[in-house]
Amino acid sequence: MIELIRRVAESAGDREAIVTGQVTTYAALLARSEAAAAALAGRGVTRFAIADHEAEVVLPLLAAASAIGAEACVLPPDPPAVLAELLGRFEQPVLVTDRADLADLEVTAYSSTELFGAPAAIGTETAPARPHLVLTTGTTGAPRGVRHDWARLLRGVRRVQPAPDERWLLAYGLHQFAGLQILLHVLAAGATLVAPAPRRPREGLAAMREHHVSHASATPTYWRFLLAELTSDGGAVPQLQQITLGGEAIPGPLLAQLRGTFTQARVSQVYAGSEFGSTGSTRDGRAGLPASVLNRPEDADVAFRIDDGELWIRSRTGMLGYYGEPPVDPDGWRATGDLVDLDGDRIVFRGRASDxxxxxxxxxxxxxxxxxxxxxxxxxxxxxxxxxxxxxxxxxxxxxxxxxxxxxxxxxxxxxxxxxxxxxxxxxxxxxxxxxxxxxxxxxxxxxxx
Amino acid sequence: MTAAAIEKTVVDFLTRTKKLPTDFHVEMNLYADGVGLDSLETAELSALLEDEHGEDPYSSGTMPQTLAEILAFYAAGAQA
The missing domain is CATH 3.30.300.30 (ANL, C-terminal domain)
Incomplete structure (x- = not known):
C-alpha cells in the first residue's frame, strides 16, 4: 500500500493527501510512513494494533506496516476495557496509540510521535508476505479478525484511474473494511481524502461544505441521517459529483431521494465485505446488482452465484481466513450472508440471513x-x-x-x-x-x- | 401504576385491533370464545403492557385468562 503513496509523492509531492483540521501532503505522508516503517522494523515489531483514528496518523502506520510486512490492525473507537479485551483476544503484542486513557493497558505501547520522528532508512522493496488484519463490526456477535494480504487488497484497485481533483469524504472508520476500501481507492487515484472527526453524518455534512468534497461513499443509514441533517439545518446542498452507497441493502426510495437532492451527482453502489473484499461498483442507479454478474468467466477476479436464495462470491481480492482459525481457500466460493432474489435482469437484496x-x-x-x-x-x-x-x-x-x-x-x-x-x-x-x-x-x- | 391505567391499556389495544366486544368485562376470557385474541395479538398485548407498565404477566411465565388476572398480576407486584 505504501507503493500507492510513493507513486504520487514522487510525481506530485505537494498534492493534498489528507485534509482534516490540517493538510497532509503526499510527500509528508510518505515521509511519515517511511519513518514509522524504519522505527517499527528497528524495534522488531511484526504485529501491532492501532488505537487512534485520525487519518493523518492511521494512514502512515498502515503504509509502514505494508512496507515491512508487519500485520497492523486498527481497533474500533471503544473504551479502554473493550480495547483490552480485543488486544487479548487477538493476541496483540504491541499497541500504537496517542490516547492517554490507554496508558494502563498491559501491552508494549508506542506513540505515533516517536515512530514518525524516527530517522527513515528503508528500501523501496516490499516484503513478500504483507498481512493485514481487519476486525468485523460485530453486528452479528463478537468481532472476528479477518486476515488479508495487501497484495490481494491492492488487486481490487488496480483499475482505478488517476483522478487528482477528486476529494473523497471518509465517512467510515478506518478500522472498518469499507474505510480501508475508500483509503485504497483515494491513494490509487492520487486523490484527496477529507476525513472529519468524528465520522458522523453531521460532521460529514460540514466537511462536505467546508472542504469542497466531490465524492462521498457511505452506508444507506449514513445517507438517511445526512439527508435528515440537511433538511434540519436548511443549509446549502453540497455539490457532490458522486454518491456511493454500500454496506447494507439499498432501498430504491433512498436512491430516488438522493438523486432528487444531489442533482449533479452520479449515484453508484458498491458491494463489498470484510471477507470477500471489493466486487466493483454499479452505476445504473437501480437498487441491487445486474444479473449479468452471474455470467462472469471462470478466471474473473470476482464471480457470483446464487445458492438457495443466498449470494455466494469467489474473490481473488478476499481474505485468507479468520484469525485463530485454519486458513480458507482464498480463491474458493464463500457464502455472503446476503439473501437475494433474481428479479428479471436484477439481483435484488432482501436482507441479511442473520437479520x-x-x-x-x-x-x-x-x-x-x-x-x-x-x-x-x-x-x-x-x-x-x-x-x-x-x-x-x-x-x-x-x-x-x-x-x-x-x-x-x-x-x-x-x-x-x-x-x-x-x-x-x-x-x-x-x-x-x-x-x-x-x-x-x-x-x-x-x-x-x- | 393504577388498575385504571392498566385497564385503559388493554381496552385501547382491543379497540385499536377491533377486538373489543360490546359486552366486554374484566372476567371475560381473552381468547377463544371470549375476546378471541390469537397468539400474535396476545404477543402484541404483552409487548404493549411491558412498554407501558415496565413488565407484563406473559413474560413472567403466566398466562392470564382475563383482564382481571392481568390486573391481579400487577396488584401482586405492587404488594411485593
Missing amino acids: IINVGGVKVHPLPIEERVAAVSGVALARVYGRPNAMTGTIVAVEAVATPGADPDLVKNAIRDACADLPDAARPRSVRIVDEITTAGGKIVRRTDV
Whole structure:
C-alpha cells in the first residue's frame, strides 16, 4: 500500500493527501510512513494494533506496516476495557496509540510521535508476505479478525484511474473494511481524502461544505441521517459529483431521494465485505446488482452465484481466513450472508440471513417492512428488528424516529396502517417512537434483542 | 401504576385491533370464545403492557385468562 503513496509523492509531492483540521501532503505522508516503517522494523515489531483514528496518523502506520510486512490492525473507537479485551483476544503484542486513557493497558505501547520522528532508512522493496488484519463490526456477535494480504487488497484497485481533483469524504472508520476500501481507492487515484472527526453524518455534512468534497461513499443509514441533517439545518446542498452507497441493502426510495437532492451527482453502489473484499461498483442507479454478474468467466477476479436464495462470491481480492482459525481457500466460493432474489435482469437484496426474524416458526425479512415504515409521513428514520416475546419467541418490532413536530401517536398509527396488509407474522406488533436508532459501523442493527 | 391505567391499556389495544366486544368485562376470557385474541395479538398485548407498565404477566411465565388476572398480576407486584 505504501507503493500507492510513493507513486504520487514522487510525481506530485505537494498534492493534498489528507485534509482534516490540517493538510497532509503526499510527500509528508510518505515521509511519515517511511519513518514509522524504519522505527517499527528497528524495534522488531511484526504485529501491532492501532488505537487512534485520525487519518493523518492511521494512514502512515498502515503504509509502514505494508512496507515491512508487519500485520497492523486498527481497533474500533471503544473504551479502554473493550480495547483490552480485543488486544487479548487477538493476541496483540504491541499497541500504537496517542490516547492517554490507554496508558494502563498491559501491552508494549508506542506513540505515533516517536515512530514518525524516527530517522527513515528503508528500501523501496516490499516484503513478500504483507498481512493485514481487519476486525468485523460485530453486528452479528463478537468481532472476528479477518486476515488479508495487501497484495490481494491492492488487486481490487488496480483499475482505478488517476483522478487528482477528486476529494473523497471518509465517512467510515478506518478500522472498518469499507474505510480501508475508500483509503485504497483515494491513494490509487492520487486523490484527496477529507476525513472529519468524528465520522458522523453531521460532521460529514460540514466537511462536505467546508472542504469542497466531490465524492462521498457511505452506508444507506449514513445517507438517511445526512439527508435528515440537511433538511434540519436548511443549509446549502453540497455539490457532490458522486454518491456511493454500500454496506447494507439499498432501498430504491433512498436512491430516488438522493438523486432528487444531489442533482449533479452520479449515484453508484458498491458491494463489498470484510471477507470477500471489493466486487466493483454499479452505476445504473437501480437498487441491487445486474444479473449479468452471474455470467462472469471462470478466471474473473470476482464471480457470483446464487445458492438457495443466498449470494455466494469467489474473490481473488478476499481474505485468507479468520484469525485463530485454519486458513480458507482464498480463491474458493464463500457464502455472503446476503439473501437475494433474481428479479428479471436484477439481483435484488432482501436482507441479511442473520437479520431474519423467526416469528413462531415463520421467517420474516425485516428490510421490506423497514422500507414501508421509512416511507410513512412523519418518519425520519426506522429500524425493524426481532423483539423477544414469551408468546411467539419473537415479534416484528419497529423503532422510528419522528420528524420534528410530528405527533408520535399519529405516526405510530400511520405505521400500523402502512403495514396492515402484511401477513400476520410480518405485521409489526411493537411500534415505538424513539429519539435515535441503534447503529454499529454506520449500519442499522437489526438483530434480535438489541 | 393504577388498575385504571392498566385497564385503559388493554381496552385501547382491543379497540385499536377491533377486538373489543360490546359486552366486554374484566372476567371475560381473552381468547377463544371470549375476546378471541390469537397468539400474535396476545404477543402484541404483552409487548404493549411491558412498554407501558415496565413488565407484563406473559413474560413472567403466566398466562392470564382475563383482564382481571392481568390486573391481579400487577396488584401482586405492587404488594411485593
